[in-house]
Amino acid sequence: MSAFNILFLCTGNSARSILAEAITNALPGAKFTGYSAGSMPRGEVNPHALALLNKLGHPTSGLRSKSWDEFAVPGATPLHFVITVCDNAAGEVCPIWPGQPMTAHWGLPDPADVAGTDAEIAVAFADTYRMLRNRIGAFAELPLASLDRLSLKRRMDEIGKDVVETANDTAAR
Template sequence: MAGEPLNVLFLCPNNACRSIIAEALLNRVGRGHFRAFSAGQKPSGQINPYVRETLKHVGYDLSGQIPKSWDVFVSHSAPRLDAVITLAESMKAAKLPIWYSNPVLVHWDFANPELVEGEDSVRIGAFRRCYGDMEQQMLKVAGIYADGLRGEALAVKLRAIAPQTHQTR
């Protein structure tokens, strides 16, 4: 498996916000060493419009991308997963599916910008802060020497760079 990218699945409840941002970022900054996917427990009908706007603002194209269920990654034909990273406090207690590739499970808690209320400018600011926080996190991930790293060794590295708990601002 040396030389193959690490496949990382990011999960959040509805795959409309944090997991979409994480997937986009790691696919860009992972430089071929990582391949990211995203899914949700109960996917919403569409990606949050503030997420679309935030990612469009920094050059990401989400056309054709829709929220997906984590069930997409359960079958034998699904991509091999090396790590599954949950991004919401509520996901810590979720009964996760059994993935055939037996990935390591890591929890990182990021504040949900969808919970921020107020005028458009306040909400846009919350999504941009979330993007910035996640960008810093994905740069840490990209800095991991990942060639051949799997199993518990991978889990240890991912847990060591876990972000500090963020509160909704």
């Protein structure tokens, strides 16, 4: 297998899932290919997400807001993992994904919901990027070949919980 395909889901597919796709595709070693989609895509990528990704040197030309239906049809890109990054998408009835990929929920606050100055919005996007980068980095370090499905599922779920608790601890200070 050349790469594991990961689909990141969020309702609007304009910010969090887009950031996760870009982070995954920037991982060294080509072990993973990241994709993103939404149940109700906004049709455009959030400009603050694009600005941050450009600032950090990520390619953005291929990023687009798209429906998760693209990944649920026969002949679609085979998925190995599907990870929801927003609580709304986690609560929705998802399509049946070809190949029965492993799923996890790594819910994060939506930086697109932040109102304030450009600087405050930029901080929200940077925080979301950092949390996603940490989770994706932890996932990429898992010994996938030596974990059975149940152990891998448990570790994927732990990654989402550990980072959320750390973020909540930081916010409480």
